[in-house]
Amino acid sequence: MCWKHPPFRLILYWTTLGVRKAGYPGIQWNLAKPEGRILSLDVGQRRIGIAITDELRLTVRGLPTLARKNRRADFEVLGKLIATNEVKLVVLGDPVHISGEKSEQSIKVERFAGRLKRYCGVETRLWDERLTSVEAEQLLRDRQLRGEERAMAIDQISAVLILESYLENDRT
Numbered sequence: 282m283c284w285k286h287p288p289f290r291l292i293l294y295w296t297t298l299g300v301r302k303a304g305y306p307g308i309q310w311n312l313a314k315p316e317g318r319i320l321s322l323d324v325g326q327r328r329i330g331i332a333i334t335d336e337l338r339l340t341v342r343g344l345p346t347l348a349r350k351n352r353r354a355d356f357e358v359l360g361k362l363i364a365t366n367e368v369k370l371v372v373l374g375d376p377v378h379i380s381g382e383k384s385e386q387s388i389k390v391e392r393f394a395g396r397l398k399r400y401c402g403v404e405t406r407l408w409d410e411r412l413t414s415v416e417a418e419q420l421l422r423d424r425q426l427r428g429e430e431r432a433m434a435i436d437q438i439s440a441v442l443i444l445e446s447y448l449e450n451d452r453t
Contacts, residue, residue, distance in 0.1 A: 317369030320362065321444035323410065323436050324373055324390050329355065330436030332444045333366060341448065343441045346433040356400045363401050371403055374410030374443040408447050413439040 316338055323330035331344040344362070349355055363371070373394050376386045394405040417438035424434070 318366050319370045319372060319444060319447070320366070320368045321372045321408075321440045321447070322359075322374065323413070323439040323443060324393050325349075325386075325436060328433060328436045329359075330433075330438070330440035331362070332437070332440035333368070334444065334448065336367075338448060338451075341441050341444045343437040346436045348433075352396070356397065359397065360401050363403055368403055371397060371401075371405045372408045372444060372447045373397075373405060374413065374439065375407035376410055379411060406447075408443055410439065410443050413442040413446075416442055 316336070318336055319334045319338060321332040321341075327349055329347040329349060331347060332341055333344055334341050347355065347358055362368070371394075373390055375390060376384055378384050391407065394407060397403070398405045417435045420438055424431075
């Protein structure tokens with residue numbers, strides 16, 4: 282067999298739909314193009330739960346919960362996280378009341394989102410986080426975590442749930 286002329290030549294070329302292999306009519310592979318990571322924050326008074334997607338926005342994983350110190354220290358840590366992971370969008374949980382009305386914490390999160398956008402230069406979006414903490418607690422029900430360790434796990438899981446909810450809505 283001659284390597285210069287293999288029986289099935291495969292030529293890759295880009296299309297608007299993805300990558301297509303020439304020589305095999307009717308077969309098309311749609312490869313996801315990297316869109317950049319999304320970071321999710323569950324902002325509370327004492328802690329910030331953090332989750333992040335992969336570059337293709339297919340999977341979500343929780344990151345260690347940030348124990349808040351002061352605004353400057355929080356933004357420095359988040360800024361480094363955003364820069365090192367090349368985050369394109371930050372989704373913040375919006376803790377509105379069950380009725381849909383803004384809560385006091387919701388207003389604080391709105392201000393936090395605006396400051397984060399100015400500090401890091403990254404797009405921010407608020408996302409309804411109603412009952413994510415309740416769902417996180419239910420997921421942790423069987424775990425033997427106590428006190429601060431449990432609270433940090435709840436914040437991390439809440440951030441994961443917020444980001445999964447956002448991605449689910451974004452895909453439809």
